[in-house]
Amino acid sequence: MNVIEVKQLEKVYNDSEVKVHALNGVDLTIEEGEFTAIVGPSGSGKTTFLNMLGGLDQPTSGYISIGGTEISQLSSSQLIDFRLNNIGFVFQAYNLIPVLTAKENVEFIMHLQNQPKAERENRTMALLKAVGLEGRENSRPNKLSGGQQQRVAVARALASKPKFVLADEPTANLDSKSTENLLEIMEDLNKKENITFVFSTHDQRVVNKARRVLTLEDGKIISDVRK
Amino acid sequence: MIASISWKNIWRNRLRSGVIIAAITIGMFAGVFTATFYKGWIKQRLDAGVETEVSHIQIHNREFGENYELKSFIPESAKLEADLAKEDFIDGVSARMVVQGMIASTETGTGVRLLGVDPEKEKTVINLYKKVADGQFFDGVKRNPILIGKKLAEKLKVKVHSKLVVTLQDSQGHLTNEAFRVCGIYSVGNGMFEEMNVFVLKTDLVRFVQMDEATSHEMVVHLKNHDLLKENGEYLARKYDQLLVQNWQQLTPELGILNEYGNIYIYFFIGIILLSLGFGIVNTMLMAVMERVKEIGMLMAVGMSKFRVFWMLMLETVLLTLTGGVFGILLGLLVTAATSKKGIDLSFYAKGLEDMGYSSHVYPTIEINMVVVIVILVLVTGLIASIYPARKALKYKPAEAIRIDM
Numbered sequence: 273m274n275v276i277e278v279k280q281l282e283k284v285y286n287d288s289e290v291k292v293h294a295l296n297g298v299d300l301t302i303e304e305g306e307f308t309a310i311v312g313p314s315g316s317g318k319t320t321f322l323n324m325l326g327g328l329d330q331p332t333s334g335y336i337s338i339g340g341t342e343i344s345q346l347s348s349s350q351l352i353d354f355r356l357n358n359i360g361f362v363f364q365a366y367n368l369i370p371v372l373t374a375k376e377n378v379e380f381i382m383h384l385q386n387q388p389k390a391e392r393e394n395r396t397m398a399l400l401k402a403v404g405l406e407g408r409e410n411s412r413p414n415k416l417s418g419g420q421q422q423r424v425a426v427a428r429a430l431a432s433k434p435k436f437v438l439a440d441e442p443t444a445n446l447d448s449k450s451t452e453n454l455l456e457i458m459e460d461l462n463k464k465e466n467i468t469f470v471f472s473t474h475d476q477r478v479v480n481k482a483r484r485v486l487t488l489e490d491g492k493i494i495s496d497v498r499k
Numbered sequence: 500m501i502a503s504i505s506w507k508n509i510w511r512n513r514l515r516s517g518v519i520i521a522a523i524t525i526g527m528f529a530g531v532f533t534a535t536f537y538k539g540w541i542k543q544r545l546d547a548g549v550e551t552e553v554s555h556i557q558i559h560n561r562e563f564g565e566n567y568e569l570k571s572f573i574p575e576s577a578k579l580e581a582d583l584a585k586e587d588f589i590d591g592v593s594a595r596m597v598v599q600g601m602i603a604s605t606e607t608g609t610g611v612r613l614l615g616v617d618p619e620k621e622k623t624v625i626n627l628y629k630k631v632a633d634g635q636f637f638d639g640v641k642r643n644p645i646l647i648g649k650k651l652a653e654k655l656k657v658k659v660h661s662k663l664v665v666t667l668q669d670s671q672g673h674l675t676n677e678a679f680r681v682c683g684i685y686s687v688g689n690g691m692f693e694e695m696n697v698f699v700l701k702t703d704l705v706r707f708v709q710m711d712e713a714t715s716h717e718m719v720v721h722l723k724n725h726d727l728l729k730e731n732g733e734y735l736a737r738k739y740d741q742l743l744v745q746n747w748q749q750l751t752p753e754l755g756i757l758n759e760y761g762n763i764y765i766y767f768f769i770g771i772i773l774l775s776l777g778f779g780i781v782n783t784m785l786m787a788v789m790e791r792v793k794e795i796g797m798l799m800a801v802g803m804s805k806f807r808v809f810w811m812l813m814l815e816t817v818l819l820t821l822t823g824g825v826f827g828i829l830l831g832l833l834v835t836a837a838t839s840k841k842g843i844d845l846s847f848y849a850k851g852l853e854d855m856g857y858s859s860h861v862y863p864t865i866e867i868n869m870v871v872v873i874v875i876l877v878l879v880t881g882l883i884a885s886i887y888p889a890r891k892a893l894k895y896k897p898a899e900a901i902r903i904d905m
Contacts, residue, residue, distance in 0.1 A: 319902075328800060328898040349805065356802020363901060367797040371507035376500070383500045384802055432802070 527827025648693025796900020
């Protein structure tokens, strides 16, 4: 089943006097269970493409479908709701809520979905266990290492049972050991739970782990390699 | 959970939040204590004015006016007194004779208003008998007892059992004088009243001015329920439309204004305090929002609706405001409770205050409905102060906000 379908995606920025074609007709499908890395130099349109996939921005033209729902015509408030229930985010800078514990950060997403308390608690503990943070659930982010915080972020991304997880440079702020740990966890989740992961990365270690690598340049996909 | 996040967010920058909470606490303490002080002051003045000086309602001949014409007495005052005593909403009636005269001691003299009263009936309409600071209320002097105010006693340089000479014009138009002996000196904290009003036995005064014993110029009425003043007053005015029926608000307009506008003044004062504090709250919240651009962007990115973001920030502002507000209100109430029994001595202003009829010893008073209104005002301030910072946060675009380097 196709989790992500993109057809002739274009994005033009008219902020200044010069028009910037950030995306120039991108076509792509990503199936369930894929472990895909998107690479490209600065200015390739990677960030813009990720914003489109994550429902954080609307294309100038073209078609994006996530889990069978076309999102290109949704309003901003509809997109917020769509993101909550369909897309999990892992950010480069973790972006955990600093005043909440690890457990509360994961539970927060399910609270937004109005999940019952028992369901929230059970799933939270299961996710934290899956990312190897059992016993650290009551620690706030400032008491966790970078790698641990990113694992909490992965658990949070999975809390809403999304169609796919969008990870934007998830290893950029981690040391090599933490990077290795994180990638193992994500690969494990991908294989065992069939969770779809889409990474944007400059990290070769991530590229090495990915089973599909898409290369973006000048707003187009110039290479699509499956391993 | 949103409420929990909002509360915890307040304490992310403890110094900044502490400063604004302290400012609100001090502001609210000042506002509440001023309000209770002012309320106590007004209440004392009203109580003194109503319960000690004028009572609830007074009835006069329409021609009695300000000149206190001896001939402008109330016709059939004995019957009127008896009829009034039968009304079930009245619990005290006292018929007085009122005459202008001069009073003199060996030291000096001054103009006064002589009130000829029946002491036992007088006790049912005003509580002056409780305010006798020296001597007694018409006891202790067998012949021509006179009760005078403390301010007058100081002016005339007399004390209990001193002799005073009263000069007035009798019903025949002749100037006549009579000696009285001071039986008691009263103190009501109103210098003007104490200087102007002296009380004698009605039986002595009618004999002095050579009028009929039943003659009265003033019928003083005390109601069972003060809250029905307006209704009862209007009823009596309709029933005795040939006479002038006035309630205390009409007899002493300045007291009426105090009562009516006292609360408005207090809330206006507190409103100004909150308005100025509101700017500080807005500034604090703006700083908090601008520091958390990335976090707010993340929250919207992961699916927190704009309504929830707004609600979170609004709650944060309201909780911040209420924390300082509640502390300030409690502190104000504590200080009020501590000072309400012994009162606050303003005797360094005493001469001026007492001359205007205000007590120099103020007992701050708490009114629950006033506290409720102040809490609501604090809440409203928080709500209004939250609008601009929260709207600013909603304008952030998640895609841009999450990539900001702080």
